[in-house]
Amino acid sequence: MAQTVRLAVLPGDGIGPEVVAEGLKVLDVVAGDLDLVVERTEYDLGARRWHATGETLPDSALEEIRGHDAILLGAVGDPSVPSGVLERGLLLRLRFALDHYVNLRPSRLLSGVASPLADPGEVDLVVVREGTEGPYTGNGGALRVGTPHEVATEVSVNTAFGVERVVRDAFARAQERPRRRLTLVHKHNVLTYAGDLWRRTVDAVAAEFPDVSTDYLHVDAATIFLVTDPSRFDVVVTDNLFGDIVTDLAAAVTGGIGLAASGNVNPTREAPSMFEPVHGSAPDIAGTGRADPTAAVLSVALLLEHLGHPQASERVVGAVAEDLRRRAGGSPRTTSQVGDAVAAALA
């Protein structure tokens, strides 16, 4: 019997709609094979909507989206909108409201893909970035704005509840991988209150996973190792802001954010998880057909895995890998040519 998946599609801004279209193209091929019925609802959210109505994410849309099984998002943000309005009001609102506490960001150096590193070695790491706390909560404020006495604060909020659940998730993922290694990335010698909580939590949860080895790196040192010895990393667990930084760097090292997929996962399944490329809306190349949809396609692979189809997910990754090998050194292709090629490789 066919499984029905209710998918909320949020193409968003800039190149978002272009890459999402290719992700859906690939999803359609796989869905056909799996006897999966994908019921899509598209939501017009982002810069256009904000300019037209002043809305970022109306409560009614959030509640509708909540009724879906999963979300596919393109990218959010446009220079015509004041900074933070769409990021905080739409993207982060979704992550927080749907309790996406596991922001999952794998980085694998696929063969045929050029790394900016002279000698990258084999890179296959996953960053488990906390998604609902840290400096991303919007806590803080500003006083005497615009005067010489202005004070602006940003508050990083970290709770035992929030840290423990994401650390436990990271350990569980590490346990499933051949190397079974977990690295905590923080800056506990300066951010002593939060760092202490993260360290104690990793130590405590480690006792439940005796077969997973752990180590620790300050975030500054982690960026060094990501360029001098990226193969040392297996699973990384870190806070929301450090995770933002190290995942862009990890993506760069493994071929660029054009290839980097992510899942904003709520492991309790009490709300839909959301899959999105790590890259932004890239307004400078929107409409030119130059956006690489690979990250969106790989986000569909993460979505398939989350929906309980690990083999289909691996097939998509395999098709992408095959396409990357073939296109290595070739002339650039358009967004839809890449999507077509992956879809063809699957068929």
Next chain:
Amino acid sequence: MAQTVRLAVLPGDGIGPEVVAEGLKVLDVVAGDLDLVVERTEYDLGARRWHATGETLPDSALEEIRGHDAILLGAVGDPSVPSGVLERGLLLRLRFALDHYVNLRPSRLLSGVASPLADPGEVDLVVVREGTEGPYTGNGGALRVGTPHEVATEVSVNTAFGVERVVRDAFARAQERPRRRLTLVHKHNVLTYAGDLWRRTVDAVAAEFPDVSTDYLHVDAATIFLVTDPSRFDVVVTDNLFGDIVTDLAAAVTGGIGLAASGNVNPTREAPSMFEPVHGSAPDIAGTGRADPTAAVLSVALLLEHLGHPQASERVVGAVAEDLRRRAGGSPRTTSQVGDAVAAALA
């Protein structure tokens, strides 16, 4: 007539004393040529002192140090001391008490030095990292520690006063360089209060420096460009934490933190500035003679420039560059062999 410089020397922990000794060796050679009398006072601060007396930086030592013209510091921190005790109580206390608001970190890819990047291009950038605010203030706290209801916060504090002075310093430095380009690195789409203050400040100060061009990068994007196109950077201005991260990465890209020097500068000269390698105390290699003292020697070059001897400073950089070219591909040398070679190149 001979100029007298009162130098406070804080060798610190781990490899700190080893690399400082080589820095002083080089300083002695240059001082002889300049008719500079360097009066050194050595301060025993760091892990040993803390274990012996429980002190990190006694008020009396701080006041004595304040009476000097400059400070040379090795490295601070040891695993035998709880995390943060020496960092906050000694290193950051010095930076804050002596108002080192310009944390100056140049990264130049010298010829003969191997970069982990396949195609680094010409890299010559300076990061002006704010040194007395941001998430480094120690603001924040923890509640219900050790219980499932623990909450730990870290507060980033940013003031118009603090941001403006460091931004102005960065513009002035950019104006003196051939490319005259300043990049603000922040994360204003998420950290909207602080990001807004930084952006408005850069925009306002830019009016005073019409010949300096400015641009902006989110910190995550900055890490990408540091590995895909590092030559795009000239002067970078950023907050204390982002500066910590991007300077380690910039160092890695230009040959490693073994070569990265820094100055904690108080441009008002109301208190002594402090020069130190970017690397840490590296307790794992302390005592083995394997520490590279180049960063300490280059910190001495920054010290000489600060003391008003730009030509002597350039001579030290030149001697280091010559030594790096000679040792390229050669077998590893000990800490003191490197210091000897640079001193010989100067003589």
